[in-house]
Amino acid sequence: MGAIVRKRKTVESQIRSLSGGFAALRKPGAWLYLVVAAGAGMRIFLLLASEGTLDVEIWQAHAKTLMEVGVVDYYRGGRFTFNHPPPMGLTASALLSLSESSGLGFPFLLRLPFALLDAVTALLLFRCLSLAKHRGLRNARYALASLFWLSPLAAIFSAYHGNSDSAVAFFLVAATLCLARGNPVWAGAVLGLSLWVKIPGLIALPVLLLSIPEWRDRFRFCLAMGGVAFLGYFPWLIQDGAAVIRSVFLYKGLVIQTTVGTPIWGLQVFYPDPAELSPSAFDLFRRFRAGYYQWNSVIALGPVVAYALLRDRSRSVETVLAGLAGSYLILYGLTNFWAFQYLAWSLPFWAILGFRIASFAHILTFLYIYGLYAWLCGSPLLLGEWDFIGKSNWPATLLTLRDLNVLFFFTAALYLLAGASSEAWKRWRGR
Helix, strand or coil: CHHHHHHHHHHHHHHHHCCHHHHHHHCCCHHHHHHHHHHHHHHHHHHHHCCCCHHHHHHHHHHHHHHHHCHHHHHHCCCCCCCCCHHHHHHHHHHHHHHHHHCCCHHHHHHHHHHHHHHHHHHHHHHHHHCCCCHHHHHCHHHHHHHHHHCHHHHHHHHHHCCCCHHHHHHHHHHHHHHHCCCHHHHHHHHHHHCCCCHHHHHHHHHHHHCCCCHHHHHHHHHHHHHHHHHHHHHHHHHHHHHHHHHHHCCCCCECECCCCCECCCHHHHCCCHHHCCHHHHHHHHHHHHHHHHCHHHHHHHHHHHHHHHCCCCCCHHHHHHHHHHHHHHHHHHCCCECHHHHHHCHHHHHHHCHHHHHHHHHHHHHHHHHHHHHHHCCCCCCCCCCCCCCCCCCHHHHHHHHHHHHHHHHHHHHHHHHHHHHHHHHHHHC
């Protein structure tokens, strides 16, 4: 038994340091070409052979409505809640027009840009890690960039799911690279441009801003971000600014459940059954649940800001990437307003948090997301209809995987916050 444990530790150590049989991963070779081909093959297959999730149909409805009534009127109300930035809405409308004129399917055209963007994200991640101060991360830059490109989850979210969330990771890696190269203006412009596609890049703002040492550069960063973002919203803000701000920037997300009330995420999965509570306990629970939902944005985002303020603020690129990963993991662990594809926001950065936390995050989320999607489709290749509405009674295995994921991210959030608090305490004592 002891020999098995020692062998396992030796293998784990070799993976961490890319030594022994893993040393070949430090440099490009035949393995890299196979990874590139496999990652491309996954995405091409999903683009051509699958139709995606319900989000594809919703985006098609968005695009059709936008063509009929325009952006501002759709923000004021429609068949679906439209909470996306105006440029992304116009892009969807253009893709629908292209689909109708070319004969190419809208699901294919909607997902193609984000599948291609994954390749750029992997390349930018490689560039970032090439600038890392930690020698081990520099040695692992080929392996870590390849890990993201080969990730089935990354391929599912970009080439299958049918939403714009994969773009968030691209913009954050690009902004980090700009900061690492000493250009806060370009970093701010990139983050501002991300707001043309999806809003959650703002969650990274505390970490990115605090990684800039000079106040002057922070001001330039914010000015560039605000200026670029404003250009993407100005034509619609002057028509009905309240509708745009309410729909895009004040959108809290949804507590998504199946038609029989099964929640897909959040600490609510561990709530007691109200039917089993006494009247007094039920009243207390009801008030707690209402307050938790009402203040969930503060409960989730407050610790994200605290984490950025408390953690080590060394200016290395790996510290920034780890801060981004930690910020989103904390959000995942504390929010009840969540959707499957939100994991794509931070997926490329998980490995920077360390071997064990990254391993648990990748394995648990893959088992849950892929297992659920395959069950909903009735196909291990995700070829059938993604029947979230029809298949509302989830099997016990999927419910267990959901609970393990929620518990892991909640525990990871507490761990990261405790670690950041410990770092702050040591710095304070050191002064």
